[in-house]
Amino acid sequence: MFRGRLNHVILAAARYPHRLNELHTAQAAQKIVPLTDSLVQNLQKIVGDKNVSEAMAIREQHGKDESYHACAPPQVVAFAESVEQVSGVAKLCNEHRVPLVPFGSGTGLEGGINAIRGGICLDLMKMDKILAVHPEDFDCQVESGVTRKTLNNYLRDTGLWFPIDPGADASLCGMCSTSASGTNAVRYGTMRENVMNMEVVLADGRVIHTAGKDRRTKKTSAGYNLTNLFVGSEGTLGIITKATLRLHGIPEASVSAVCSFESIQEAVDTTVQVLQCGIPMARIEFLDEVSIDACNKYSKMNMKVAPSLFLEFSGSPKSLDDNAEIVGEIVKMNGGSDFKWATDVDERNLLWKTRHDILYACMALRPGCKPYSTDVCVPVSNLPRVVVESKKYIDEAGVVGPMVGHVGDGNFHVFFPVDQSNPDEVKTVHDVSVKMALLAQELNGTCTGEHGIGLGKRELLIREIGESGIEVMQQLKQTLDPNGILNPGKVFF
Numbered sequence: 001m002f003r004g005r006l007n008h009v010i011l012a013a014a015r016y017p018h019r020l021n022e023l024h025t026a027q028a029a030q031k032i033v034p035l036t037d038s039l040v041q042n043l044q045k046i047v048g049d050k051n052v053s054e055a056m057a058i059r060e061q062h063g064k065d066e067s068y069h070a071c072a073p074p075q076v077v078a079f080a081e082s083v084e085q086v087s088g089v090a091k092l093c094n095e096h097r098v099p100l101v102p103f104g105s106g107t108g109l110e111g112g113i114n115a116i117r118g119g120i121c122l123d124l125m126k127m128d129k130i131l132a133v134h135p136e137d138f139d140c141q142v143e144s145g146v147t148r149k150t151l152n153n154y155l156r157d158t159g160l161w162f163p164i165d166p167g168a169d170a171s172l173c174g175m176c177s178t179s180a181s182g183t184n185a186v187r188y189g190t191m192r193e194n195v196m197n198m199e200v201v202l203a204d205g206r207v208i209h210t211a212g213k214d215r216r217t218k219k220t221s222a223g224y225n226l227t228n229l230f231v232g233s234e235g236t237l238g239i240i241t242k243a244t245l246r247l248h249g250i251p252e253a254s255v256s257a258v259c260s261f262e263s264i265q266e267a268v269d270t271t272v273q274v275l276q277c278g279i280p281m282a283r284i285e286f287l288d289e290v291s292i293d294a295c296n297k298y299s300k301m302n303m304k305v306a307p308s309l310f311l312e313f314s315g316s317p318k319s320l321d322d323n324a325e326i327v328g329e330i331v332k333m334n335g336g337s338d339f340k341w342a343t344d345v346d347e348r349n350l351l352w353k354t355r356h357d358i359l360y361a362c363m364a365l366r367p368g369c370k371p372y373s374t375d376v377c378v379p380v381s382n383l384p385r386v387v388v389e390s391k392k393y394i395d396e397a398g399v400v401g402p403m404v405g406h407v408g409d410g411n412f413h414v415f416f417p418v419d420q421s422n423p424d425e426v427k428t429v430h431d432v433s434v435k436m437a438l439l440a441q442e443l444n445g446t447c448t449g450e451h452g453i454g455l456g457k458r459e460l461l462i463r464e465i466g467e468s469g470i471e472v473m474q475q476l477k478q479t480l481d482p483n484g485i486l487n488p489g490k491v492f493f
Helices: 002-015 015-028 038-048 057-062 081-095 148-158 172-178 228-229 264-276 289-299 317-331 345-356 359-366 380-397 422-442 460-482
Strands: 076-081 098-101 120-123 130-134 140-141 197-203 205-210 239-246 252-260 283-287 306-316 340-342 369-379 403-406 409-419
Touching: 038 076, 057 076, 081 098, 081 120, 081 197, 098 239, 130 148, 140 148, 148 172, 172 197, 172 239, 172 380, 197 228, 205 264, 239 283, 252 317, 252 345, 252 369, 264 283, 264 306, 264 317, 264 380, 283 289, 283 345, 289 359, 306 317, 306 345, 306 359, 340 345, 345 359, 359 369, 359 409, 369 422, 380 403, 380 409, 380 422, 409 422, 422 460
Parallel strands: 076 120, 098 120
Antiparallel strands: 130 140, 140 239, 197 205, 197 239, 252 306, 252 340, 283 306, 283 403, 369 409, 403 409
16 A cells, blocks of 8 residues: 555656655655564574674665765675575565665765665675686676676786776676766777676575576577666666676777867867767767866876866777877867877876776865765767756856766766755755756756666656656566565665
């Protein structure tokens, strides 16, 4: 009965935003039920005494990610060391109707691991084995706790790498869970295109392999695409314990560059024109003047404070020269400055470390503030309008909002440093974020290109998918998790 009433409120909220208070009241009415001593003891039997903690410091560490959302600690944290233990914990939680929140590296940006309904947080980082690498087949299999940097260090002598790069050293199965992407997506795609198979523990403890046990073919027409059902599901449909991933050859040569522009419009127009020319860019990233200023201060750089593009070319030395020359002409045509090149490995690593440290650089602009991060994605042809209009929203609101973006695939971010003790400021930033997302949706885009829905964009998902789409998603959730134990309150209310 309660589920039906809540669904009604959700769908009404999509049409009448002023009714969201009613929705949040309904959600808050779900009390956190204390865990019994016998349940905790059974949990200890499954994972071992040393792998269960009720210490507040550990609980708080597992009750928040890198987002602005307030910490919501679980009641207990358990550390799994095998898929059998994950299955046992899922069975226990399902039997007792206890919320179960999977936890990886905790680097998300939408409150995806906050235990807003208490329960058990299951930390998977001890499952950290690289199980197999098949260089001749360009694939590998990893457990849930392996991070992208660990995998690439392991692959260093094979001539292969895993290029999906969200910036943080995230766990690879966590990246599957959020469908992460990053600076290399313009060339290599996102996690959706690079996951071949997964081992998933369902809410009732059953273990499935989404493409069949040990299958690792480049393509298949066998049955439903279960792999991509779980990619991006944010821990609400199952717990990913292993992933089979596509690998790629390390380019023969690479070179990076920075160029600046007088206006955002010119920088984004350049991006669109480069892509329209079919130039195979490895990376093409946009930073506005606020972001560049933050980078200069935080990373001790000396870049011109202006809207800028970070570019990377990869391939044969001859192709690098040809592509760089064409891009240089496009940059010049749009009033851009000459390239500042980074040719050796150390220079390039420094440049991209500067880009990846942008979140912390933005926070340093206002010490003591938390990041209110948002991202949207649109078809590339609509990118100039949505970036320029979003900049106007930020300026009109009078807030600090550094803009960065994987503009090569139409995705960009704003990292607002927010004083959480100031409710008016939080509301202002939230309103700007919503306006950006609504504009992206109006322009055939999405309210999130890679951060996920989590806690922060549930209302926007309703508007984006529509009532029928939401109903189908809820039916899938009901089928796979009938007791609603897996990461409750995320994606849906």
